[in-house]
Amino acid sequence: MTRHLAAPIAGALLIAASSFALPANAHHSFAMYDPDKLQTVTGTVQDFEWTNPHAVIWIVASGPDGQAVDRWSVELPTSPGNLTRMGWTKHSLKAGDRVAIALNPLRDGRHGGSLKKVTLLDTGQVLTASGTAPVASTGK
Amino acid sequence: MWRRLKAAWLAGLAVSAVVGAAHAQTPERPVLNPAPTAADWTALARLPDWSGVWIPESWQLTTARHPPTWKPEIAKQVDDFKALEKAGHPKGLYVDCLPEGMPSFIIMTLGSTEFLFTPGRVTILNEFDGNRQRRIYTDGRNHPDDPDLTFNGHSIGHWEGDTLVVDTVAILPETYLPIDQAVGIPNDGDTHIVERIHIVGPDHLVDDMTVEAPHVLAAPWKVTRNFTRTRERRSDIVEASCRQGDFVEGKDPQGHAAFLPIEHTAEGAPLALPQTGTKP
Numbered sequence: 001m002t003r004h005l006a007a008p009i010a011g012a013l014l015i016a017a018s019s020f021a022l023p024a025n026a027h028h029s030f031a032m033y034d035p036d037k038l039q040t041v042t043g044t045v046q047d048f049e050w051t052n053p054h055a056v057i058w059i060v061a062s063g064p065d066g067q068a069v070d071r072w073s074v075e076l077p078t079s080p081g082n083l084t085r086m087g088w089t090k091h092s093l094k095a096g097d098r099v100a101i102a103l104n105p106l107r108d109g110r111h112g113g114s115l116k117k118v119t120l121l122d123t124g125q126v127l128t129a130s131g132t133a134p135v136a137s138t139g140k
Numbered sequence: 141m142w143r144r145l146k147a148a149w150l151a152g153l154a155v156s157a158v159v160g161a162a163h164a165q166t167p168e169r170p171v172l173n174p175a176p177t178a179a180d181w182t183a184l185a186r187l188p189d190w191s192g193v194w195i196p197e198s199w200q201l202t203t204a205r206h207p208p209t210w211k212p213e214i215a216k217q218v219d220d221f222k223a224l225e226k227a228g229h230p231k232g233l234y235v236d237c238l239p240e241g242m243p244s245f246i247i248m249t250l251g252s253t254e255f256l257f258t259p260g261r262v263t264i265l266n267e268f269d270g271n272r273q274r275r276i277y278t279d280g281r282n283h284p285d286d287p288d289l290t291f292n293g294h295s296i297g298h299w300e301g302d303t304l305v306v307d308t309v310a311i312l313p314e315t316y317l318p319i320d321q322a323v324g325i326p327n328d329g330d331t332h333i334v335e336r337i338h339i340v341g342p343d344h345l346v347d348d349m350t351v352e353a354p355h356v357l358a359a360p361w362k363v364t365r366n367f368t369r370t371r372e373r374r375s376d377i378v379e380a381s382c383r384q385g386d387f388v389e390g391k392d393p394q395g396h397a398a399f400l401p402i403e404h405t406a407e408g409a410p411l412a413l414p415q416t417g418t419k420p
Contacts, residue, residue, distance in 0.1 A: 028408030
């Protein structure tokens with residue numbers, strides 16, 4: 001995880017942030033992502049935020065020539081608690097990992113997505129954010 | 141004559157002062173929760189075994205299987221919210237990280253749930269956006285005559301065999317009746333919920349709920365949430381804050397560890413980290 005930001009820049013941001021009201025977003029529906037579109041973004045993990053209510057992968061996407069082209073945020077559809085039950089840990093991804101992420105993109109075309117599957121390109125390991133313990137239903 | 145009257149007046153004044161002082165010194169005695177006895181603790185062992193951690197089924201299954209019957213004018217609003225959601229502009233069922241409240245506490249919760257039995261009460265814990273809790277009094281008390289309205293309301297319960305029967309009132313009218321993470325209608329007040337919580341099979345618990353919300357529902361809403369028990373330690377309830385994801389970890393101007401805000405879309409999707417200087 002990339003935890004420590006450049007202090008002077010971060011300080012300026014903190015001061016700037018205190019001068020206007022931030023919208024309180026945090027827990028939200030995933031309706032802003034298009035479930036009918038599946039897109040794969042390949043790049044390098046910049047940061048893996050193991051946060052509630054949703055963990056987030058920040059990656060720098062690379063073009064066909066391997067050059068960095070843009071940055072994407074990829075939300076995992078649930079919390080560290082539930083991800084732990086699915087086998088994830090805060091160490092599942094780290095800065096520098098080369099990944100291919102299948103995602104449902106934001107409907108408005110901006111570079112954000114909801115994770116469907118991440119493949120670690122150096123190991124071939126595949127991680128998904130589904131498959132909790134089987135849950136009973138009465139069918140009622 | 142005047143002397144006698146003055147003496148009587150002074151005597152009356154003195155009595156009033158004494159009575160007044162006595163009244164001031166003896167306020168209404170607070171109602172106490174009696175200390176549990178050994179028998180009270182022993183009685184808990186005769187209750188059904190709800191230990192462990194309970195994982196809820198998908199809320200999509202719950203609400204699809206048991207849709208509420210809305211009043212016609214409310215059904216139109218529900219359709220509008222569904223259309224907004226489909227267009228990618230969800231109405232905020234999760235509003236500013238306020239507690240979701242009842243019945244969402246049961247119907248919409250996403251993570252581990254735990255039931256704690258102690259004398260005179262059942263406590264339900266879950267991971268829903270800040271480790272919400274419900275307190276169900278089983279000590280025989282009634283609802284207060286003039287309760288404060290709260291997100292989860294005031295709950296009293298009793299046991300009918302192995303079934304915990306819970307009666308809940310005093311829910312804030314702004315609290316949603318949800319059918320989706322982006323589709324819900326404020327209950328608008330006077331909501332009454334009866335739950336029958338019981339085990340129906342191996343490691344299988346259900347909360348059979350009847351929700352009366354006379355201002356928005358055309359009929360009581362009967363809905364059941366299923367839970368599956370696990371004893372895996374990795375399913376233990378963990379801390380679950382609602383807004384941590386609005387920030388990343390960084391440094392403040394003094395060099396201390398600090399949360400730094402990130403940019404979001406209007407709907408809440410993260411868009412950009414603070415300028416870290418580390419972007420390639």
